[in-house]
Amino acid sequence: MGVCVLVLGQSGSGKSTSLRNFEPDEVGVLNVIGKPLPFRKHLNRIDHADYRAAMSMISSGRLRAWVVDDAGYLMANENFARAKEGGYGKFTDMAVNFQRLVQAATRADADTITYLLMHVELDANGHEKVKTIGRMLDEKYCIEGACPIVIDCVVRDGRHVFVTENDGTNLAKAPMGMLPPEMDNDLKAVDAAIREYWGMAPLMDERLAAQIEQRKAARAAAGHDEQE
Numbered sequence: 001m002g003v004c005v006l007v008l009g010q011s012g013s014g015k016s017t018s019l020r021n022f023e024p025d026e027v028g029v030l031n032v033i034g035k036p037l038p039f040r041k042h043l044n045r046i047d048h049a050d051y052r053a054a055m056s057m058i059s060s061g062r063l064r065a066w067v068v069d070d071a072g073y074l075m076a077n078e079n080f081a082r083a084k085e086g087g088y089g090k091f092t093d094m095a096v097n098f099q100r101l102v103q104a105a106t107r108a109d110a111d112t113i114t115y116l117l118m119h120v121e122l123d124a125n126g127h128e129k130v131k132t133i134g135r136m137l138d139e140k141y142c143i144e145g146a147c148p149i150v151i152d153c154v155v156r157d158g159r160h161v162f163v164t165e166n167d168g169t170n171l172a173k174a175p176m177g178m179l180p181p182e183m184d185n186d187l188k189a190v191d192a193a194i195r196e197y198w199g200m201a202p203l204m205d206e207r208l209a210a211q212i213e214q215r216k217a218a219r220a221a222a223g224h225d226e227q228e
Contacts, residue, residue, distance in 0.1 A: 001106055002107065003114070006115075018160075027203075028057055059104055064208065065203055070119065078097065095134055120152075128171050150171045160184075178197045179193055
């Protein structure tokens with residue numbers, strides 16, 4: 001089964017920036033809003049990705065790392081598209097669609113890691129919670145409970161860092177000994193640590209590189225560009 005990792009933070013906390021050390025063919029970015037990445041390096045991405053595109057790519061086996069940025073906007077986009085509908089049925093649909101995304105990530109190839117980048121908010125007690133729409137995901141599913149690793153993106157003394165240890169108010173967690181309690185916000189370093197800890201295939205090897213080159217050649221022969 002695949003691994004689903006939750007990467008949480010406020011806007012500007014370094015979620016997207018943490019992708020900066022990946023090389024172009026190592027990761028696929030499912031860019032829900034279609035916003036430019038906050039660094040100059042080109043990464044393969046699908047702009048304005050919806051649920052169908054995201055689940056199709058995650059399940060494809062074409063890459064071993066996928067990032068859904070920002071996954072919460074999948075719900076927000078659906079909510080606005082159906083804003084004029086009455087009743088609670090649309091909120092049930094939104095919850096089910098997001099649950100299926102998480103399910104697709106956990107049912108992917110055993111060497112596939114999917115990172116869901118999402119915003120957070122604080123509840124009435126000042127505790128962190130995943131920003132969702134409707135109560136069904138919060139009360140009946142619990143997104144963070146479905147993910148074995150939850151990373152908090154925070155800014156401390158002007159530095160963007162990852163927090164991986166729960167302090168009673170955040171949602172951060174990681175298996176014992178996998179990650180330090182606090183580290184640089186480098187998602188590629190997290191990916192390497194996960195693969196080493198659970199004995200997963202590396203992000204890139206000769207077999208996968210050859211498959212990627214074959215797909216590029218086929219797309220070029222068909223007159224398409226090489227971007228995912």
